[in-house]
Amino acid sequence: KGIKAEYEDISNTGYFELQMLQEKWGSECLIFGCGPASMSHAANEYVSIKSIKEVQEIIECFVKQEILIG
Secondary structure, X not given: OOOOOOOOOHHHOOOXXXXXXXXXXXXXXXXXXXXXXXXXXOOOOOOOHHHHHHHHHHHHHHHHHHHHHO
């Protein structure tokens, strides 16, 4: 779909609940959402409506694949 993924070190972006699971499971985890990551929890934080719709489509495709595969 032409959407560019941005990968960040989770340790540099504050604390997420997911980090507790990562520590408990001893494995890598992924946080996925609307960007830009540089504005996350910053003054004047924002996401575009377009990015929300794109993320929605991606999550819906993932869920549908899980249902078909699982």
